[in-house]
Amino acid sequence: MNYGLLSLLPPVVAVILAIWSKNVILSLFCGGFVGAMIFCGGNPFAAVHSMIGDYFFIQLTDSYNAGVLVLIVFIGGFIKLVEKSGGAQAFGKSVYRIVNTKLKAQLCAWLGGILIFFSDLGTPLLVGPVFRPLFDKLKISRQKLAWILDSTSSPVAILIPFIGWGVYIMGLIQAEFDNLGVMESDYTTFVQAIPFQLYAILAIIMIPLVAFTHKDFSLMKKAEQEAAAKDYSFDESLSVDEGKADGYSLKNAKPIMVILPIAVTFATLFITLAPQGFPFKKVGGNDFRVALTMGYLFGALVLMALIQFFKVMNFKDTFKIYVDGMKSMTDVAITLVLAWSLGSMISGLGTANFIVETMQRMQFSPVLVPAFIFLFGAFVSFATGSSWGTFAIMMPLAIPMAHAFSIPYAIATGAVLSGGLFGDHCSPISDTTILSSTGAECDLVEHVKTQLPYAVVNGIIAFGCYILVGFTHSPMIVLLAVALQAATILIWNRLDFKKI
Template sequence: MIKKILFYFMVLIPSFLYSQKIDIPKFYLSDIKFRLVVDKTGSDSVTQVVFKSENNIFNYSFKPRSGKIDTSISIGPSGDYLISINKKNTQNKIRIVPGWLSIIPPLLAILLALIIKQVIISLAAGIFIGIIFIYDYNPFIAFLRFGDTFILNSVVDKDHMFIILFTLLIGGVVGIISKNGGTIGLANLITKLAKSPRGGMVASWALGVVIFFDDYANSLIIGNMMRPITDKHKISREKLAYIVDATAAPMASLFIISTWIGYQVGLIQDAVNLIGLKANAYDLFINSIPFSFYSIGTIFFVFLIAYSQRDYNSMLKAERRARLTGRVSGKEESDNSIYSSNVSTNSTNPKWFNGAIPILIILFGTLIGLYFTGVNSLKEAGINDFSIRNIIGNSDSFSSLLWASFSACVVAVIMSISQKILTLEESMEAWQKGVQTMLIAVIILVFAWGISNVTHEMKTADYIISIISESVSPSFLPALIFIICAITAFATGTSWGIMAIVMPIAIPLTHNISLINHLEADAYYQTLYAVIAAVLSGSVFGDHCSPIADTTILSSLASKCNHIDHVNTQMPYAITVAIIALIVGYIPSGFGLSPFISIILMLVLTVLVIYFWGRKNYI
């Protein structure tokens, strides 16, 4: 009896210890490489890995290192493949589908949004069709996974929850300062400086430049604060939404102190580590700023459009409608009922500081939060000697925004009660109604994140990258990377997501191509800086044009502009700047032209385009 126990013990324990652990995706695209990891192969001898479907068999031979296989492979024909290792079947399988299927969900969502002008329905359709592809074309399973997986994951993600809470709290602040007269008082103060349509637009642009630290805060604060002023001057909601959107992400992506900086520098550092380059990621980012032609060009373009009062295409129609008829929105009021606020205002004795102080608390509270969380993070890591770049790079932007917006709510309530403008009950009612006005924004954000989850699961970005970047000269690399990021960000609706996907590919690709072509040090680093900037700016451009992007949605909601009208009027302007950035920026920079010369050429060309193509928006 004891001998039997010992026998089974000796047989089972080794098999348990050396049982193979396979790490492989359950779903992937044909001819796109995926990662295959086989742990505990038992030896370093050649291992046979077989993928078998109903119609195809693919046999691969690998030589493990330290008992482990870690490689990348691709499979061409579609189908469900069972995996066996050294002629032993495993429980693992992978489903391969045609690559072109991955672009259908975002493309469907975008086209439907432009055609039927119903964003939520369009996003839902894109999510649903994507889930059908993922779950073996089964609509019933797709219906179940729609809610309990993809939408739920969009909500429970920690960063997404921070954004939802921040958005709702901003709505609460706006509700209170609208009720206590702070918004009107602030509008009256700014109106004294912005006495004309030109002044109103330039003031909106200037605020967008000042609130540089976060794109979400920029959109929500400026849209809500400047709307009464732009309405008074008969400036279209489409123009306000464009100014808000076009100063939000570009400013946040350029400044060395913002909620973006830690994320961007982290991506650069991870990518640099892949190639073993001994360079400081923060320095690489700073050196790449002059190459961010799209972001720089957009900020200048917005100012010139506002100051010159010249427009073209659909924005010209929107502006002339507003100036001639007084209809600041392209839709009738009944069509925009979801944007209507039930927050009444106290206009008897409006005081500007009741609006300014809560907003300043959001601004400086966020900056203080960035400093506090950055210092705390560094000290926990045992680092006591650090610079401002280290602090911002290690800060927690989402917590900082949440603390600042919550503090602004508390201060707004205290100010309203202490001045006997509102009672506690009235303050909370105003806060609640302000939060309610942001619910539609939250719903759309959740669905936008849902389709982002679908595109991530279906490897949409990987497919687009694979078909575009098959072969390229180092001279055209910055332009190509910009185009890739623009297309993928447009299709997926996420600038940060595309940065995370492309940066680890773009920097090693630049490094390898530069070595193959024997680039000298100056040319190597210029190409590297331009590629880093192309990833960041290209993602911002694609995000600007995409109707499923969260920042585009927030700009529409904060400005109370019909979302599709905002997309239709903004896209021609964004494309104009992108073309100029490509012609005089990203292409010449690949051939060694100084970025400062490119910026001068870009500004001159922008002036010529607006003055020769644009028309006065008033008659």
């Protein structure tokens, strides 16, 4: 059955509600309810019955989906333990003695953000307090630190397939492959999409590029000049609580409490999958998720042992933090179930087919599809402040469009992810934007104003390159994007921008 314009209602309702409410879960639920109402002829009771029985239950009983949800729970427990153990702060303090220049400080903060790849929200909360005193001492603006935190949180996490971001995204990709009946690997598609994640790559590379060339521009340049005249008090002590009885204290934390658990997680993953040829050969998705779940479990157990060994916290508190971390992933799990359900409804309604047919009648060129996906994703993400919500709304539209126009799925995926990230980086209501300003103790408005020119430069370059990608389908376009970024920084820096 062809639902025509009605097929647009569920995603449109989801987008409008997301913009209005800033609540992804509510938006996805209401979008799904509208879809169920269409299927049930406008009967609200039957629509609720269908949503629960035909979609929620079905999504939860799917073996792939169940594996993703279990993995996310274990990731949540591991991340919370790392964040609360004090190990990251101890690691940062250990480098204070050798980081004595502005260049070293910026590069170390950049590397610190990359090392905390497993948690986009953990980056500003862990790296920020560690490097803020050092940035103050070296007279580097807190706006610069906030930008570094923001550019190494989501942009790094979105490139990693074996953490929460990657698992979430691959879950959305696989759902669309199942709806289309396409025998493709979600893992392979994600990996192939990495060079097409142009905005994330540009955001990460811009930090060392600016640091090495000293080519700050626009309002960030002004902020750096003002920071050079300020005098912050510098406290080399760790900003952790000492109030623990019986010899337990976060002051006892050691850098190895970050290094060893992560090493154990990686080792478990590789040892488990190496007999199947990983990472050089494709492995089954279920095997990958099982190995990764084992890795995060073993990593957490090792961290718990280290916490006891160094007398950081007692076991009761340690285990409570781990369980609380698992509980904290409830919103992610709910979002995934709702996203899977909405995607299934959109597929059943033929929304993507209707959009494709309309674009074909308008003689819309297929080469512009990646740029269109990027631009629309950026709009949704900016308005909602949620990249994850944007992925959930856009993936059910982008992958079927790629299928219809014979565009590689990796390109469509990369455009969705880049668009969602670009809008999120520019949005003042994004959680990572807010946390980055918090971690750097920088005014939120100042962070947004100083980061925006950098984000817009990267976004414009990415948009132009997606137009070229529509013609070439070549992953080598990322090299052109980086070259354009470097040229833009050098040229813009020579101009005297007094106002934006």
